Amino acid sequence: MHKHNVLVIADTHLPFQKEGYLDFCKDIQKRCKCGTVVHIGDLVDNASLSFHHDLDPNGYSPKNEIAQARKSLREWFIAFPKVFLCLGNHDRRVDLKGKHVGLPDDVFRPFRDIWGLPKGWMDDFSHELDGVVYQHGTGYSGDTAHIKAAYNNRQSTCIGHTHSASAVSYIANEKACVFGMNVGSGIDRHKIAFEYGRDFNKKPIVSCGVVTDNGRFAQVFPMPL
Numbered sequence: 001m002h003k004h005n006v007l008v009i010a011d012t013h014l015p016f017q018k019e020g021y022l023d024f025c026k027d028i029q030k031r032c033k034c035g036t037v038v039h040i041g042d043l044v045d046n047a048s049l050s051f052h053h054d055l056d057p058n059g060y061s062p063k064n065e066i067a068q069a070r071k072s073l074r075e076w077f078i079a080f081p082k083v084f085l086c087l088g089n090h091d092r093r094v095d096l097k098g099k100h101v102g103l104p105d106d107v108f109r110p111f112r113d114i115w116g117l118p119k120g121w122m123d124d125f126s127h128e129l130d131g132v133v134y135q136h137g138t139g140y141s142g143d144t145a146h147i148k149a150a151y152n153n154r155q156s157t158c159i160g161h162t163h164s165a166s167a168v169s170y171i172a173n174e175k176a177c178v179f180g181m182n183v184g185s186g187i188d189r190h191k192i193a194f195e196y197g198r199d200f201n202k203k204p205i206v207s208c209g210v211v212t213d214n215g216r217f218a219q220v221f222p223m224p225l
Helices: 021-031 062-079 093-100 111-115 145-153 192-197
Strands: 002-009 034-039 083-086 121-124 126-129 132-135 157-159 166-172 177-183 207-212 217-222
Touching (some): 002 177, 083 132, 093 111, 121 126, 145 157, 166 217
Parallel strands (some): 002 034, 034 083, 083 121
Antiparallel strands (some): 126 132
16 A cells, blocks of 8 residues: 555545445545555435435434444444545535524534544644645536635545536646546436436546655546446
8 A cells, every 4th residue: 555645535425425436536545556545535425314305204303314324334433444535515514404494503414423433534624645635516507616625725636516427637837737637427317316316417437646756646437337
């Protein structure tokens, strides 16, 4: 393993992850000798706490969804004991729901306590490793979201968030050449949480990313489906 080789896990939206995605990420980590692991965010889905979609009567209740997500998380914690986690918009739904009904910050539990994150999991909105910024990508959209993020940060940037995009693009000027990478997603589009996208022409791309050469090179790996 090389600590400067970084495996980037895409949005998992537990408990609605694609079957086999965990093993796929472990395989890519081994093949590319990745000594560092980043989860790009939306670790959990919190579909039952959505502001944008009505609670589906055929889906989980909030209590049941949390229980199922925690069950899924145990496998990820075992497989990846040390992770840099970027907090995504779905990860924040518990806090946003509480504030929506008027609850102050004093009554909230920290994200890592709710989900029992191991000590080796470091959660923050963004992380910088070897000059590369890793952030969820909240606020960006479309096929060029990763390029926009790199342009705005003025440095190489890796995002997730936009499930139907998975790509690496380079931009350069006279002084530097940097990349933007979107690592796709790790979701199962057939799960009830993604019913809203059933009729979308563009479907989620299940993939992960790897950054090597001390932050100078990036590649996405689509999962065979």
